[in-house]
Amino acid sequence: MPTIGIVGAGIAGLHLGLLLRQHDVPVTIYTDKTAEQLASGRLLNSVAHHAPTIKRERALGVHFWPVEEYGYSCHHHYVGGPQPLSFRGNFTHWSSALDYRLYLPKLMEAFEERGGRLQIRTLGADDIEPLAERHDLLVVAAGRGAFASLFPRRPEASPYDRPQRALAVGLFDGITESSPKGVTISASPGHGELLEIPMYGPQGFTTALLFENVPGGDLEVLAKTRYEDDPRGFERLVLQKLEQHHPQTFARVDPARFALTGPLDILQGAITPTVREDFARLPNGKFALAVGDVHTVVDPVIGQGANSASHSAWVAGEEIVSDYGLDELFCRRVAARRAEVVLGAANWTNLMLAPPPEHLLQLFGAMARDQAVADEFTDNFDYPDRQWRILATPERTAGFLARRAKTTV
Amino acid sequence: MPTIGIVGAGIAGLHLGLLLRQHDVPVTIYTDKTAEQLASGRLLNSVAHHAPTIKRERALGVHFWPVEEYGYSCHHHYVGGPQPLSFRGNFTHWSSALDYRLYLPKLMEAFEERGGRLQIRTLGADDIEPLAERHDLLVVAAGRGAFASLFPRRPEASPYDRPQRALAVGLFDGITESSPKGVTISASPGHGELLEIPMYGPQGFTTALLFENVPGGDLEVLAKTRYEDDPRGFERLVLQKLEQHHPQTFARVDPARFALTGPLDILQGAITPTVREDFARLPNGKFALAVGDVHTVVDPVIGQGANSASHSAWVAGEEIVSDYGLDELFCRRVAARRAEVVLGAANWTNLMLAPPPEHLLQLFGAMARDQAVADEFTDNFDYPDRQWRILATPERTAGFLARRAKTTV
Numbered sequence: 001m002p003t004i005g006i007v008g009a010g011i012a013g014l015h016l017g018l019l020l021r022q023h024d025v026p027v028t029i030y031t032d033k034t035a036e037q038l039a040s041g042r043l044l045n046s047v048a049h050h051a052p053t054i055k056r057e058r059a060l061g062v063h064f065w066p067v068e069e070y071g072y073s074c075h076h077h078y079v080g081g082p083q084p085l086s087f088r089g090n091f092t093h094w095s096s097a098l099d100y101r102l103y104l105p106k107l108m109e110a111f112e113e114r115g116g117r118l119q120i121r122t123l124g125a126d127d128i129e130p131l132a133e134r135h136d137l138l139v140v141a142a143g144r145g146a147f148a149s150l151f152p153r154r155p156e157a158s159p160y161d162r163p164q165r166a167l168a169v170g171l172f173d174g175i176t177e178s179s180p181k182g183v184t185i186s187a188s189p190g191h192g193e194l195l196e197i198p199m200y201g202p203q204g205f206t207t208a209l210l211f212e213n214v215p216g217g218d219l220e221v222l223a224k225t226r227y228e229d230d231p232r233g234f235e236r237l238v239l240q241k242l243e244q245h246h247p248q249t250f251a252r253v254d255p256a257r258f259a260l261t262g263p264l265d266i267l268q269g270a271i272t273p274t275v276r277e278d279f280a281r282l283p284n285g286k287f288a289l290a291v292g293d294v295h296t297v298v299d300p301v302i303g304q305g306a307n308s309a310s311h312s313a314w315v316a317g318e319e320i321v322s323d324y325g326l327d328e329l330f331c332r333r334v335a336a337r338r339a340e341v342v343l344g345a346a347n348w349t350n351l352m353l354a355p356p357p358e359h360l361l362q363l364f365g366a367m368a369r370d371q372a373v374a375d376e377f378t379d380n381f382d383y384p385d386r387q388w389r390i391l392a393t394p395e396r397t398a399g400f401l402a403r404r405a406k407t408t409v
Numbered sequence: 410m411p412t413i414g415i416v417g418a419g420i421a422g423l424h425l426g427l428l429l430r431q432h433d434v435p436v437t438i439y440t441d442k443t444a445e446q447l448a449s450g451r452l453l454n455s456v457a458h459h460a461p462t463i464k465r466e467r468a469l470g471v472h473f474w475p476v477e478e479y480g481y482s483c484h485h486h487y488v489g490g491p492q493p494l495s496f497r498g499n500f501t502h503w504s505s506a507l508d509y510r511l512y513l514p515k516l517m518e519a520f521e522e523r524g525g526r527l528q529i530r531t532l533g534a535d536d537i538e539p540l541a542e543r544h545d546l547l548v549v550a551a552g553r554g555a556f557a558s559l560f561p562r563r564p565e566a567s568p569y570d571r572p573q574r575a576l577a578v579g580l581f582d583g584i585t586e587s588s589p590k591g592v593t594i595s596a597s598p599g600h601g602e603l604l605e606i607p608m609y610g611p612q613g614f615t616t617a618l619l620f621e622n623v624p625g626g627d628l629e630v631l632a633k634t635r636y637e638d639d640p641r642g643f644e645r646l647v648l649q650k651l652e653q654h655h656p657q658t659f660a661r662v663d664p665a666r667f668a669l670t671g672p673l674d675i676l677q678g679a680i681t682p683t684v685r686e687d688f689a690r691l692p693n694g695k696f697a698l699a700v701g702d703v704h705t706v707v708d709p710v711i712g713q714g715a716n717s718a719s720h721s722a723w724v725a726g727e728e729i730v731s732d733y734g735l736d737e738l739f740c741r742r743v744a745a746r747r748a749e750v751v752l753g754a755a756n757w758t759n760l761m762l763a764p765p766p767e768h769l770l771q772l773f774g775a776m777a778r779d780q781a782v783a784d785e786f787t788d789n790f791d792y793p794d795r796q797w798r799i800l801a802t803p804e805r806t807a808g809f810l811a812r813r814a815k816t817t818v
Contacts, residue, residue, distance in 0.1 A: 324808035329801050336745060392738050399733035 001026060002326060005135035007123060008142030009033075011053075012292030012309035014107040016139060018060045019317035021114040028117040028135070031142075035105035039202075042264045044100040046169045046197055046208040047306040048183065050382040051093035056314055062110050070200045071096030074182035075378050078248040079364060081189050086248060087368040088182070089378030097183075097208065099171075099201025123147060132282040137326040139316060141309070143293030151276035151290045157343065163270035164353040165192060165299055166223035169210040170238075170266035171199060174257030175249070177207070183303075188245035189356075191217035193301055196249045203261050209238070209249075212301045219245060223268050227260065235259055271299050273353070275346055279331035287331050291316055296346045299353055304345035304384055312338045344385035351391055359394035366401050373404055410435060411735060414544035416532060417551030418442075420462075420509075421701030421718035423516040425548060427469045428726035430523040437526040437544070440551075444514035448611075451673045453509040455578045455606055455617040456715040457592065459791040460502035465723050471519050479609045480505030483591035484787050487657040488773060490598050495657060496777040497591070498787030506592075506617065508580075508610025532556060541691040546735040548725060550718070552702030560685035560699045566752065572679035573762035574601060574708055575632035578619040579647075579675040580608060583666030584658070586616070592712075597654035598765075600626035602710055605658045612670050618647070618658070621710045628654060632677050636669065644668055680708050682762070684755055688740035696740050700725055705755045708762055713754035713793055721747045753794035760800055768803040775810050782813055 004020055006013045009031035020027045038044070049057070054071075057063035071094040079085040112118050123131075125146040131138055140147045177198050178184055184196040197208040213219035219241055227234045239258055242250040260266055275296045280288045292309030315338040323330050351360065367374035380387035390400045413429055415422045418440035429436045447453070458466070463480075466472035480503040488494040521527050532540075534555040540547055549556045586607050587593055593605040606617040622628035628650055636643045648667055651659040669675055684705045689697045701718030724747040732739050760769065776783035789796035799809040 324798055324805040324812070325802060327802060327804065329798070329805075333749070333798075336748065339745065340742070389733055389738070389742075393734060393736060395736065396733040396738075403733070 002136035002320075003027065003134070004137050004139060004320060005030065005131050006139045006141055007131075007145070007147045008140065008292070008294075009104065009108060009118070010141060010143075010292060010309065011104075011306045012313040013139070013141035014104065014111055015056060015060065015310045016141065016291065016313035016317045017111050017116050018062060018107065018114065019314065020320060021111065021116050022060065023321040024115075025321060028119055029111065030119050030121060030123055030131075032120065032122045032145075034120050035108045039101050039105045041101065043169065043171065043267045044104075045267070045300065045306075046097065046195070046199065046210045047100065047300070048095050048097045048197065048303040049310075050095045050303075050307050051091070052382055053307045053310045054093070054096070056310055062107055064106055065096065065098055065200060067094045067096045070098065072181040072183060072198050074180050075381070076178050076182050076184040076248070077364070077367070077374075078184065078186040078246070079189070080187060080245065080247075085364060085368045087374055089367065089374035091382070092375075092379050093382070095183075095381070097197045097199045099199060102201055125149075129283055132284050132286050132288075136286065137320065138282065138286070138288040140288055140290050140294050141292045141313065143297055147288070148276075148294045150280040150282075150288050151278075151294060154275045154277060157275035157346065158273065159350055160273050160353070163215070163272050163299070165212040165301060166215055166220045166270050167210070167212060167300070168222040168266070168268045169208060170227070171201065171203070171206040171208055171261040172238075173206060173259050173261055174254045175207040175209075176252040176254070177205075178252065184249055186246040186248055188219065190214065191219045191245055194242075194246040194249060195301070195303070196246075206261050206265075209242075210300060211241075212299070223270070227266050228263065231260065231263070271297060273298050273346065273350055275343070278335035279328075281328070287326060287328065289316055289331055289334060296342050298346050298349040301352050302349055302381065304349055304381075307382075308342050308345040308384070311341050340385040341383075344388035348384050348388045348391060357394070359397040360391065362401070363391070363397050366404075370404070373401070376404070411545035411729075412436065412543070413546050413548060413729060414439065414540050415548045415550055416540075416554070416556045417549065417701070417703075418513065418517060418527070419550060419701060419718065420513075420715045421722040422548070422550035423513065423520055424465060424469065424719045425550065425700065425722035425726045426520050426525050427471060427516065427523065428723065429729060430520065430525050431469065432730040433524075434730060437528055438520065439528050439530060439532055439540075441529065441531040441554075443529050444517045448510050448514045450510065452578065452580065452676045453513075454676070454709065454715075455506065455604070455608060455619045456509065456709070457504050457506045457606065457712040458719075459504045459712075459716050460500070461791055462716045462719045463502070463505065465719055471516055473515055474505065474507055474609060476503045476505045479507065481590040481592060481607050483589050484790075485587050485591050485593040485657070486773070486776070486783075487593065487595040487655070488598070489596060489654065489656075494773060494777045496783055498776065498783035500791070501784075501788050502791070504592075504790070506606045506608045508608060511610055534558075538692055541693050541695050541697075545695065546729065547691065547695070547697040549697055549699050549703050550701045550722065552706055556697070557685075557703045559689040559697050560687075560703060563684045563686060566684035566755065567682065568759055569682050569762070572624070572681050572708070574621040574710060575624055575629045575679050576619070576621060576709070577631040577675070577677045578617055578709075579636075580610065580612070580615040580617055580670040581647075582615060582668050582670055583663045584616040584618075585661040585663070586614075587661065593658055595655040595657055597628065599623065600628045600654055603651075603655040603658060604710070604712070605655075612674075615670050615674075618651075619709060620650075621708070632679070636675050637672065640669065640672070680706060682707050682755065682759055684752070687744035688737075690737070696735060696737065698725060698740055698743060705751050707755055707758040710761050711758055711790065713758055713790075716791075717751050717754040717793070720750050749794040750792075753797035757793050757797045757800060766803070768806040769800065771810070772800070772806050775813075779813070782810070785813075
């Protein structure tokens with residue numbers, strides 16, 4: 001039985017580790033933070049899990065927060081401008097958003113209970129050779145750190161060389177949830193997007209506001225202002241920007257109750273969307289496979305990162321337990337099997353970061369007029385490969401809309 | 410509704426054309442021979458259809474010769490040498506071998522009955538531009554001709570630059586069929602292989618003897634001797650070589666009845682196994698997609714060509730009817746979806762043409778000892794991707810055999 005080393009205990013590393021343990025494969029996850037450190041630390045992200053990810057959680061026996069109770073059923077879209085658009089898209093299967101300070105520690109616990117080894121240590125470049133000796137395959141599932149540099153950037157799949165949004169996400173009290181319960185995706189043309197997400201975490205149900213701010217725009221200040229310097233001033237700034245740019249969410253705010261849920265419940269930063277090589281040959285001839293952020297890191301604007309990482313981990317795990325080697329052919333097969341979903345998520349996300357092309361606006365117009373189109377676009381958050389087939393070119397969007405128009409006649 | 414032009418009326422062109430007609434897609438097949446010319450002409454090949462191909466025939470409503478009646482259930486293996494090996498591998502689902510002088514005309518008829526257009530003409534390079542104007546996509550499904558040159562050879566996937574076998578195939582009377590009815594695969598080390606195939610054609614049930622002769626070996630003469638010059642002498646030569654090199658088949662020959670079934674029932678030649686590019690951009694910006702022999706032409710030694718071509722056509726057809734464009738992304742998606750099966754068939758075939766590596770001999774040894782291994786190898790004629798995962802490296806074959814040994818303990 002081969003032994004697998006996984007670097008990183010995010011969703012990719014843990015889903016892979018849990019899958020391998022279901023098949024009794026010896027597996028060690030290396031990570032630099034204990035479950036307790038994660039649980040008591042700063043907000044990690046504001047990620048949604050879509051139906052395929054939830055299906056994998058169920059298969060792994062780690063769907064601890066039933067989506068029917070903790071999840072949501074739709075996207076509320078608001079597109080500002082002189083003639084604002086407002087419409088809703090419904091999921092066939094619900095999604096959910098859990099605070100990773102709750103989620104990851106619970107999965108780490110399950111992984112260890114099921115015989116997985118968890119080693120808490122910070123890895124450096126010196127660790128590559130000894131780990132390559134110890135394991136038959138290294139899976140790198142950490143977006144940062146010494147191991148990430150094994151995988152060169154793929155320029156042909158990485159159109160941006162800098163962040164396209166300045167990010168600020170915080171958990172807030174004082175916002176009445178949308179009805180039906182859903183994520184609100186609000187666009188302020190030229191300035192960026194807001195994702196308002198019904199989130200469950202250590203404080204119970206709260207609202208995550210993820211501000212995706214165009215650099216140089218009126219909202220960038222949200223990513224640059226330190227909460228710690230003046231908490232009430234920061235909250236006033238958020239309220240003021242909400243009112244001006246994202247009125248559909250602002251309408252549900254009770255200013256008297258509006259506040260960050262805690263000083264650690266805010267995260268600011270930026271991501272350069274990057275696709276890297278799928279695998280690397282190690283000095284001893286064994287292989288390292290990239291999954292998750294180290295392979296494709298996406299801006300969170302359409303919530304694809306965690307789902308893409310889980311998909312990638314799942315494909316890798318299925319092939320580890322069924323294939324007859326952990327060699328270059330194995331790595332190429334994993335790369336081929338996951339490519340359409342993972343690159344679909346990256347390409348679609350990158351399109352959403354660009355100034356909106358005409359065919360995207362036409363699709364949004366069609367969504368506002370035709371509930372079936374809005375629902376299909378929403379469902380395709382579960383299937384970024386399908387979304388990209390629709391959005392890759394203006395001709396494809398036109399072909400999609402023509403076919404849907406024919407269906408409804 | 411886009412219109413599709415298909416160049417070539419072999420199995421790939423016809424399966425694709427029939428699939429498109431099931432979805433009411435306008436489609437024209439261009440071919441240089443009428444059904445009547447094919448029916449009255451020389452033997453075209455001695456190809457077997459495996460279960461996935463038969464499943465596609467059923468789905469297309471063109472499984473006119475029920476496999477239960479016309480097919481066979483197993484492979485009889487004979488490996489000559491100082492210690493000959495003889496063993497059988499059983500298919501889970503039967504295969505069958507039909508004379509294409511029967512098969513192709515019947516499918517051409519079905520294609521036209523279902524609204525497909527069939528144009529009989531020889532195409533030259535001058536036809537590329539007008540056809541590209543007339544259709545939204547050109548599918549090139551003819552291994553030879555002006556359109557084949559659109560697709561450059563892929564050297565990294567084409568290890569040979571010349572034929573590895575001199576081929577001679579004929580239909581014969583006077584051979585009692587094997588029991589259970591099956592294909593006999595007989596190897597004469599250093600000289601080549603014989604495939605003895607229970608074939609159904611215009612003469613009813615006959616036996617195809619496909620001699621795969623190593624250039625420079627004792628059997629090459631079979632591919633170089635003209636039947637027409639001395640029919641009885643040719644048949645005596647075949648008998649003599651059978652006795653010397655392929656005794657398991659010779660044992661079932663009645664020399665008094667042994668004869669070619671007709672002067673056109675023999676075909677001699679050679680194939681340079683070649684993998685070519687998946688698609689090409691045409692001068693007007695539209696695309697041409699390669700399927701079948703023009704994409705991957707394989708030596709017939711393990712009977713993969715027609716099945717690979719049908720698979721490739723099927724993937725192309727499914728994507729034509731479901732995708733929103735016939736653009737480069739479409740072509741890349743077809744290429745990615747079919748790659749593992751189609752390249753698996755090519756890579757496995759190329760391995761079988763080489764001097765047998767040690768791990769292949771070990772697998773054959775295991776097949777002789779373990780019926781389950783022999784059956785799995787046989788079933789994998791249906792799934793060349795799976796076979797290649799076992800055979801790609803010595804370590805993989807060892808991994809496969811270790812896992813199977815564990816299963817049987």
